[in-house]
Amino acid sequence: MSTSEPLLIVGSVAFDNVKTPLGEVNEALGGAAVYSSVAASFFTPVNLVGVVGEDFPEEHVGFLAARGIDLTGLQRVAGKTFRWSGYYEYDLNQAHTLDTQLNVFASFSPNLPDSYRDARYVFLANIDPVLQLQVLDQVKSPKLAVCDTMNYWIETRKPELIEVLKRVDIAFMNDAEARQLCGTSSVIKAARQIRELGPRCVVVKKGEHGAMLFTDHSFFSAPSYPLDEVVDPTGAGDSFAGGFMGYLASTNDVSDANLRKAIVCGSTVASFNVEDFSLRRMSKLTLDDISKRYDEFRTICYFEGL
Amino acid sequence: MSTSEPLLIVGSVAFDNVKTPLGEVNEALGGAAVYSSVAASFFTPVNLVGVVGEDFPEEHVGFLAARGIDLTGLQRVAGKTFRWSGYYEYDLNQAHTLDTQLNVFASFSPNLPDSYRDARYVFLANIDPVLQLQVLDQVKSPKLAVCDTMNYWIETRKPELIEVLKRVDIAFMNDAEARQLCGTSSVIKAARQIRELGPRCVVVKKGEHGAMLFTDHSFFSAPSYPLDEVVDPTGAGDSFAGGFMGYLASTNDVSDANLRKAIVCGSTVASFNVEDFSLRRMSKLTLDDISKRYDEFRTICYFEGL
Numbered sequence: 100m101s102t103s104e105p106l107l108i109v110g111s112v113a114f115d116n117v118k119t120p121l122g123e124v125n126e127a128l129g130g131a132a133v134y135s136s137v138a139a140s141f142f143t144p145v146n147l148v149g150v151v152g153e154d155f156p157e158e159h160v161g162f163l164a165a166r167g168i169d170l171t172g173l174q175r176v177a178g179k180t181f182r183w184s185g186y187y188e189y190d191l192n193q194a195h196t197l198d199t200q201l202n203v204f205a206s207f208s209p210n211l212p213d214s215y216r217d218a219r220y221v222f223l224a225n226i227d228p229v230l231q232l233q234v235l236d237q238v239k240s241p242k243l244a245v246c247d248t249m250n251y252w253i254e255t256r257k258p259e260l261i262e263v264l265k266r267v268d269i270a271f272m273n274d275a276e277a278r279q280l281c282g283t284s285s286v287i288k289a290a291r292q293i294r295e296l297g298p299r300c301v302v303v304k305k306g307e308h309g310a311m312l313f314t315d316h317s318f319f320s321a322p323s324y325p326l327d328e329v330v331d332p333t334g335a336g337d338s339f340a341g342g343f344m345g346y347l348a349s350t351n352d353v354s355d356a357n358l359r360k361a362i363v364c365g366s367t368v369a370s371f372n373v374e375d376f377s378l379r380r381m382s383k384l385t386l387d388d389i390s391k392r393y394d395e396f397r398t399i400c401y402f403e404g405l
Numbered sequence: 406m407s408t409s410e411p412l413l414i415v416g417s418v419a420f421d422n423v424k425t426p427l428g429e430v431n432e433a434l435g436g437a438a439v440y441s442s443v444a445a446s447f448f449t450p451v452n453l454v455g456v457v458g459e460d461f462p463e464e465h466v467g468f469l470a471a472r473g474i475d476l477t478g479l480q481r482v483a484g485k486t487f488r489w490s491g492y493y494e495y496d497l498n499q500a501h502t503l504d505t506q507l508n509v510f511a512s513f514s515p516n517l518p519d520s521y522r523d524a525r526y527v528f529l530a531n532i533d534p535v536l537q538l539q540v541l542d543q544v545k546s547p548k549l550a551v552c553d554t555m556n557y558w559i560e561t562r563k564p565e566l567i568e569v570l571k572r573v574d575i576a577f578m579n580d581a582e583a584r585q586l587c588g589t590s591s592v593i594k595a596a597r598q599i600r601e602l603g604p605r606c607v608v609v610k611k612g613e614h615g616a617m618l619f620t621d622h623s624f625f626s627a628p629s630y631p632l633d634e635v636v637d638p639t640g641a642g643d644s645f646a647g648g649f650m651g652y653l654a655s656t657n658d659v660s661d662a663n664l665r666k667a668i669v670c671g672s673t674v675a676s677f678n679v680e681d682f683s684l685r686r687m688s689k690l691t692l693d694d695i696s697k698r699y700d701e702f703r704t705i706c707y708f709e710g711l
Contacts, residue, residue: 120590189590284426284495286613287631307592308614309628320705322615322626325593359708393711399626400706402665405699 104242105169106348108136108341109148109209109234110224112155112173116184116198117376119191121330127377128159130181131224131247134337137381138368139222139345140166141389146215148172148234150207152180162382171212178203191332192306211237220348223267224337225249228259235266243353247271247340253280265297268353271340273304286311300358302343304336312362319359322399324370324392331376335369338381342368342389367392410548411475412654414442414647415454415515415540416530418461418479422490422504423682425497427636433683434465436487437530437553440643443687444674445528445651446472447695452521454478454540456513458486468688477518484509497638498612517543526654529573530643531555534565541572549659552604553577553646559586571603574659577646579610592617606664608649610642618668625665628705630676630698637682641675644687648674648695673698 110132116125132149139145145168155175164170181204184197209230219242223231231246238244244267252260253276260280264270270293274286281289290301290313303311307329312319343365350357367389374380416438422431442451451474461481470476487510490503515536525548529537537552544550550573558566559582566586570576576599580592587595596607596619609617613635618625649671656663673695680686 191590284497285633287633305614308611309626311628311631318631318705319708320615320628320631321708322617322628325617325624325626327591327593356709360711363708364711390711397708397710399624400708402625402627402669402703402706403662404703405666405670405696 102351103143104219104348104351105144105146106139106220106222106344107146107148107211107215107218107238108132108139108222108224108344109230110135110226110337111181111204112149112151113181113183115333115377116182117331117333118186119331120188121328122376124331124376128162129183129333129377131226131334131337133163133378134334134372135222135224135341135344136163136168137166137378138338138341138365138372139348140168141342141368141384141386142345142349142364145169145345146172146218148209148211148215150174150176150181150203152176152178152203155180162378172215174207174210176203185333187332191329194332209234209237219243219351220344221245222340222344223247223263224340225252228252228256228263231263232259232266235263242351243268243347245269245271245340245344247336248276250276250279261296264293267298269300269302270298271302271304271336273306273336277301277303302362304339306332306335310339310362310366312358314355314358316355319362321359321362321366321396323366324396325399326370326374329373332373333377335373338372339365339369341365363393363396364389367396408657409449410525410654410657411450411452412445412526412528412650413452413454413517413521413524413544414438414445414528414530414650415536416441416532416643417487417510418455418457419487419489421639421683422488423637423639424492425637426494427634428682430637430682434468435489435639435683437532437640437643439469439684440640440678441528441530441647441650442469442474443472443684444644444647444671444678445654446474447648447674447690447692448651448655448670449526450475451651452478452524454515454517454521456480456482456487456509458482458484458509461486468684478521480513480516482509491639493638497635500638515540515543525549525657526650527551528646528650529553529569530646531558534558534562534569537569538565538572541569548657549574549653551575551577551646551650553642554582556582556585567602570599573604575606575608576604577608577610577642579612579642583607583609608668610645612638612641616645616668616672618664620661620664622661625668627665627668627672627702629672630702631705632676632680635679638679639683641679644678645671645675647671669699669702670695673702
């Protein structure tokens with residue numbers, strides 16, 4: 100029987116203003132570390148490293164703590180919390196940024212509490228690769244280090260991002276980012292090229308088209324859950340990665356078969372997350388809900404041999 | 406034990422000029438009825454209804470006949486065969502038409518040989534819905550009538566297309582067409598609306614993102630095969646539909662479980678078809694190749710329960 104391991108997550112904690120065709124929210128709790136931590140918390144204890152300003156309310160702290168997320172590594176400093184404003188149109192795969200205020204995030208330096216440095220499972224959410232490298236320098240011997248990234252870092256921090264890729268076991272990217280990084284129209288070729296840079300596995304996120312996992316041994320393709328409507332896609336990729344990592348840490352098993360299960364756990368949590376704005380849906384979610392939808396995924400994908 | 410049924414296919418027979426990032430062909434054999442008939446011919450005998458001009462070479466007739474495709478319904482009339490010229494750029498899901506010469510297709514009226522009118526399995530490939538209705542008027546009691554269509558008919562023949570949808574069992578569409586027909590950004594909603602128009606099932610083709618099957622009872626999602634390169638996407642949708650219909654006719658079983666297997670047969674044949682220009686790859690393909698790749702699809706989609 101495997102033992103559940105805590106999961107270290109480093110990334111942004113934010114206030115989001117989001118407008119979609121189905122509504123809007125202002126100053127809502129968000130950020131890659133928050134979405135991924137809450138998603139992972141359904142499976143395993145989480146140690147969160149990030150930074151917030153003096154304006155970060157106790158209500159949010161209480162919400163995260165109640166989900167089993169350790170906040171020893173959440174720095175509170177003078178100034179305002181990171182803020183993002185954006186909107187989505189008809190194509191919900193495409194976020195349009197209106198405004199980014201780094202605020203306290205501008206001078207953020209991830210400093211891991213001693214108790215976090217033994218982390219075996221590490222998720223470097225989408226932040227500056229320079230910060231991701233600083234985290235990797237502090238963890239002693241991770242069993243599974245995983246990074247996410249975005250087009251902005253591919254454009255502005257490519258050498259540092261490539262350095263990160265050399266040092267992680269799994270890289271998350273969406274299909275456009277994988278193509279952009281490798282300068283090819285073929286996602287399949289791009290995934291191979293990324294694996295040649297270092298990570299043993301690549302996870303390509305395709306939003307409504309599901310996700311793909313490339314490993315040494317095999318290729319896995321998972322669909323997305325057939326939702327009538329996506330209310331707010333914000334945090335879909337982060338909650339996907341969080342569900343993935345949380346499941347892996349909880350089972351302490353990084354075999355190919357378990358990576359596949361983790362992909363579906365991630366897809367399941369992400370499919371709930373986009374059903375409402377901010378963390379609203381995840382705040383009401385249960386492991387039983389996740390388990391039931393996971394089983395639905397099995398039915399959705401099933402077909403017999405010839 | 407079920408008995409294999411012949412499959413009636415009505416659609417275009419064409420000469421294609423195609424240019425893609427990986428090469429080009431001129432005056433190559435093509436057309437929706439040709440791609441779908443050849444794809445279906447791996448599974449069951451095909452009766453093809455279409456029209457060609459005096460310029461259609463015996464070489465092509467011989468190729469189709471050798472594949473078990475009955476050409477009694479292939480009209481040969483004075484004039485030139487239908488011609489299409491187009492190209493693909495970086496986004497291989499998007500065909501750009503340079504020129505369409507209807508030629509003998511302009512006055513085509515599908516007239517079914519008597520021996521075809523008892524057809525139990527009917528595939529109305531992508532042609533004018535007015536012609537699709539003429540075919541449906543001539544078949545006595547089909548067990549499974551299936552139509553394909555395209556954006557041009559949605560724009561110019563919507564009432565006739567809706568009439569076709571009332572009379573078929575399964576409608577094929579790509580995701581953009583489904584959205585366009587129903588005026589919604591949600592493919593899931595669009596599929597439901599299309600089913601309310603008549604067909605018991607809807608198959609949504611998504612190119613490199615796979616295909617989805619919506620029935621009364623369930624939702625099925627299949628990935629596409631992970632090809633390094635798509636050499637020529639022409640005929641992908643037609644060979645997908647042909648493989649799907651051929652498998653169903655060969656098994657004479659339209660249960661949900663068998664529809665799923667048919668989707669994967671279609672995806673498998675289509676994945677071979679796009680590996681080369683025109684019918685080149687399918688002309689060398691064997692049922693054993695198809696069977697092996699079908700099994701690969703099972704591996705690609707497989708994951709365990711939680």
